[in-house]
Amino acid sequence: MTLENDSSHWMWLKLLCLTIIATLIFEHSQFDIRISELFYTNGQWLIQKGAQPYAFIFYDGPKTLLILSAIYLLAILIVKYRKSSNNTYIANSKFNKFIVPFSIREISYLLIILIAVPSTIALLKGVTHVSCPNHLTLFGGDLPYLNIWQNMLTKTDVKCFPAAHASAGFSLYGLAFLPTLHKYRYRIFEIVTVLGWTMGLYKMLFGDHFFSHTLVSMLLSLTIACALAGVFFKRAAISS
Template identity: 70%
Template sequence: MNTNHHVTDWTWLKLLCSTIIATVALEHSQIDLLISKLFYLNGQWLLEKGAQPYALIFYDAPKALLILFATYLMIVLAIKYRTPLNADFSLNHSKRSKYILPLAVREISYLLIVIIIVPTTIATLKSVTHVSCPNHLMLFGSDMPYLDLWQSIVAKTPAKCFPAAHASAGFSLYGLAFLPTWRKYRYKIFEAVTALGWTMGLYKMLFGDHFFSHTLVSMLLSLTIACALEHIFFKRFDENKNSQFHPTKPTLADTQKR
C-alpha cells in the first residue's frame, strides 16, 4: 500500500482522540467563559439573535446553499449512474458537461454521505448532551446554572447546544479536501472550509448561542468523520490500483497448474 496515499489510515483515530481531549479539557472551562465574556458587554450580547442582514448572510444563506449543493450532488450522481460506460466520452464532451462535477461516482457518493452524516451526527449528539448555551445561563443574565457535560446529561436539561450544529454544516465540506481528484488542492480547501465553519460558528457565538468549545469540537468531529469515511471509501480503490502496478509473483502451485 502506498503510505503517502493513506496518511488517513490512523489520522482519523488521532482526530477522534483530539475531539475527546478538547471536549474534556475545554467544555465547562474558564477559556469558554473568557471568550464568551468578550461578546457580552453591559448586559447585552454584541449581536441580537435573528438581526438582519446578519441572519440572512451567516445563517439562512449558508444552510440553503448547502441543501442546494447536496441536491445538486444527488442529481449528478443519478445522471452518472444512468449514463452507460460507453457513453462517458460523449457525456464529457456534451454541452451539459460543464454543469456536471468532474468527479467519479465513488467521490460524489463519498462527498454526499459526508455532507449528510456530519450535521446529522452532531445534531444527534446535541439531543443527548443537554448542554446549555451561554445565553441560557445565570452568568449571562438568564436563569440556568452552569453545568458541565456529565451534569447536563444527568439533569436532562431542555438545552441542546453542544456541539455546534450550525457550524457543522460548513465543516461538513471538509469532504472536499479528501477527494483523490482534488488531492493537490487539499490544504487550500481545508483552509477555506475552516474559515467558513468558524465564520458560521462565530456568528452564533456573538449572541450567545455557543461557547468556543462547542464550535471547536464540532470542527474536530467533522474532520474525524470525513477522514474516517475517506479511509473506507478510497482505501480499497488505491489498493487495487497499486496491485495492478505491482503484481504478485506466481507461486509454485500456480506454475504447476499451468
C-alpha cells in the first residue's frame, strides 16, 4: 500500500473491506496463538502489566502526549477561528512560531480523527466482547478461546478487540492526509505505523492483545482517516 494523490471516495471502502477480511482471517486463528506463545513462557508473560519503566514509555507517556496534542490543536483552532472571524493579525512573532501552519479545516479534521478513531474502537470493543490472551485457558486464564461471533453471543465482561491503545497512535494517520504535509505523507505513514505497532506490541507482551487486535485497529484507523479526508478535502492522500 502506498500513499498517493487520489480520490478517497472508493479507497476507504477498499480499506474497510480489507479490515473485514483481516478480521475474518486472523481473529481466532492459530497465527494469533503462535505469536502470543512467543511472549508467554513457563506460565509467565515477558513483562508484567504496569511494570516500569515500560508502562511509562509505551503507555502513559504516549497517551499523555496525544491528549496534550489534542488540547494544543483545540487551543490553536480557537485562536485561528477568532483571528479569522475578527479579521485580525497576531503580530507577536514569538507567539506565532508556536502555531502550526495548518488551516482551520486541517486542524478540525485532525481533532475529529483524534477523537473518532479511539471512540470507534472503544465502541467496537463493547460490542465484540472478545477476550484478551491472558484471559484464556490457553495462557493461564479461565475463559475458552471463542471466535468473534461466539464472544458476541456470550457477552462476557472482557473487551479486548480491536486494540484501543494502539488506535490512539494510529489516529495520527490523519497527518498523512493534510494538504499542507502532502510531500511528507510517505514518511508520516511510516512513522505512525511504527508508533502504533510499538504501542500495540507493548500490550501483546503481557497478553492484553493478540496480533490481529492491533492489525485490525491499524486498518480501521486508516479507513476512518481516509473516509473523513474525503469529507474534509477534495483529494485524500492514500491509494493502493
